[in-house]
Amino acid sequence: MNWRSWLVPAGVSEWAYRRSGHLTQFDDTFQSWDGAAIQSSGYEAGEILTRVQASTAAVLSGDAAFERDGVVFTAPEYRWPVLAALLEVAAREGELRVVDFGGSLGSLYWQHREFLSGVKVSWSVIEQPAFVAAGKSLNQDSVDFFPSVTEYLESSSPNVILLSSVLQYLPNAEQILQELLATPANYLIVDRTPMSDSDTNIAALQVVPKHIYSGSYPAWIFSRAWLRDQLAGWEIVSEFAGIEPAGITKNGVHFSWDGLIARRKNND
Numbered sequence: 001m002n003w004r005s006w007l008v009p010a011g012v013s014e015w016a017y018r019r020s021g022h023l024t025q026f027d028d029t030f031q032s033w034d035g036a037a038i039q040s041s042g043y044e045a046g047e048i049l050t051r052v053q054a055s056t057a058a059v060l061s062g063d064a065a066f067e068r069d070g071v072v073f074t075a076p077e078y079r080w081p082v083l084a085a086l087l088e089v090a091a092r093e094g095e096l097r098v099v100d101f102g103g104s105l106g107s108l109y110w111q112h113r114e115f116l117s118g119v120k121v122s123w124s125v126i127e128q129p130a131f132v133a134a135g136k137s138l139n140q141d142s143v144d145f146f147p148s149v150t151e152y153l154e155s156s157s158p159n160v161i162l163l164s165s166v167l168q169y170l171p172n173a174e175q176i177l178q179e180l181l182a183t184p185a186n187y188l189i190v191d192r193t194p195m196s197d198s199d200t201n202i203a204a205l206q207v208v209p210k211h212i213y214s215g216s217y218p219a220w221i222f223s224r225a226w227l228r229d230q231l232a233g234w235e236i237v238s239e240f241a242g243i244e245p246a247g248i249t250k251n252g253v254h255f256s257w258d259g260l261i262a263r264r265k266n267n268d
Contacts, residue, residue: 025206025207025208025250026194026204026205026206026207026219026221026247026248026249026250026255027039027204027205027207027249027250028202028203028204028205028221028249028250028251028253029250029251030203030204030205031203032203033171033203033218033220035203036203036204036205036218036219037171037218039205039216040205040216040217040218041215041216048070049130049131049134051070052067052069052070052104052105052131052134053105053134053138054070055067055070055071055072056104056105056106056107056110056138057138058072059072059110060110060138060140065077065111066107066110066111067107067110067111068107068111069104069107076114077111078111078112078115079108079111079112079164079191079243081191081238081240081259081261082108082112082162082164082189082191082259083112083115085160085187085189085238085261086098086112086116086160086189087115087119088187089159089160089187090119090120090121093159093186094120095119095120095121095122095159096116096119096120096121096122096123096159096160097121097122097124097156097157097158097159097160097185098121098122098123098124098158098160098162099124099126099149099152099156099158099160099161099162099180099183099185100123100124100125100126100162100164101125101126101149101161101162101163101166101176101180102126102127102163102164102165102166102169102170103125103126103127103162103164103166104125104127104131105125105127105131105134105135105138105143106123106125106135106142106143108162108164109121109123109142109143113142121142122144122156123142123143123144124143124144124145124146124152124156124158125143125144125145125146126145126146126147126148126149126152127145127146127147128147129147131145132145132146132147144156149176149179149180149183153183157183157184158183158184158185159184159185159186159187160185160186160187160188160189161180161181161183161185161187161188161189162189162191163177163180163188163189163190163191163193164189164190164191164192165191165192165193165242167190167193167220167222168193168194168219168220168221168222169217169218169219169220170220171218173201173220173222174230177230178230181230181231181234185264186263186264186267187261187262187263187264188231188234188260188261188262188263189259189260189261190227190259190260190261190262191242191259192242192243192244192257192259193222193242193257193258193259194219194220194221194222194247194255194256194257194258195221195222195223195224195227195255195256195257195258196221196222196223196224196253196254196255196256197223197224197225197254198221198223198253199223199225199226200223200226201220201221201222201223201226202220202221202223202249202253203218203219203220204218204219204220204221204249204250205217205218205219206218206219221249221253221255227260231262233264233265234262234263234264234265235262235263235264235265236260236261236262237261237262237263238260238261239258239259239260239261240258240259240260240261241256241257241258241259242256242257242258242259243257244257245257
């Protein structure tokens with residue numbers, strides 16, 4: 001199964017952001033990702049795309065400051081660690097060439113566009129084909145859309161990889177991460193990703209509280225040690241907290257939603 005058959009669930013991070021930690025439910029009683037996936041209820045991908053398209057259109061028309069997971073925000077709000085890393089890359093390399101994997105319709109670009117106005121920017125989102133088509137239909141020239149890393153690399157060369165609240169929803173997360181790390185990019189930004197101090201990655205069923213909406217999805221809680229092993233040849237220059245509250249799985253594993261900034265070694 002390839003990654004494009006799994007959509008980052010719209011609203012999952014939003015309910016976690018707005019609600020206290022005890023509402024975050026991760027059932028890790030399954031033995032594998034497939035076991036969790038079998039028990040998941042899934043989501044309506046078409047409905048999600050419609051929501052994200054409408055909210056992005058509101059941002060482009062100036063009726064909203066930014067959107068996240070199909071939710072419109074009327075006041076500006078920034079992910080300062082992510083923005084700082086992007087501006088550092090631009091300062092070091094003279095321009096910003098972002099490959100935003102699983103980046104929806106360019107949410108993070110539009111959220112931070114005011115701070116990027118003085119920077120030479122190339123922003124490319126890799127998404128599912130339906131999102132690629134929707135992104136291209138928005139009639140904006142600030143964000144490009146591609147259905148795969150391979151197709152992106154045919155016309156572009158990144159200097160920074162951006163993974164915001166996406167890696168945990170990929171069944172083949174290690175494969176995708178290594179594919180991205182093999183690109184020419186010298187910088188990596190990971191944000192809003194569940195991590196624990198366990199020795200191994202944990203496959204879980206992430207359950208949305210019914211009073212918000214009914215849905216459940218397979219998701220990884222990554223081992224920090226595993227993630228560091230994946231970044232052999234890279235230096236982790238900063239680690240920071242995400243916006244979602246810390247949680248605890250059904251089996252009692254504590255985890256937090258974190259981020260990191262890494263730079264390829266020998267790149268100074």
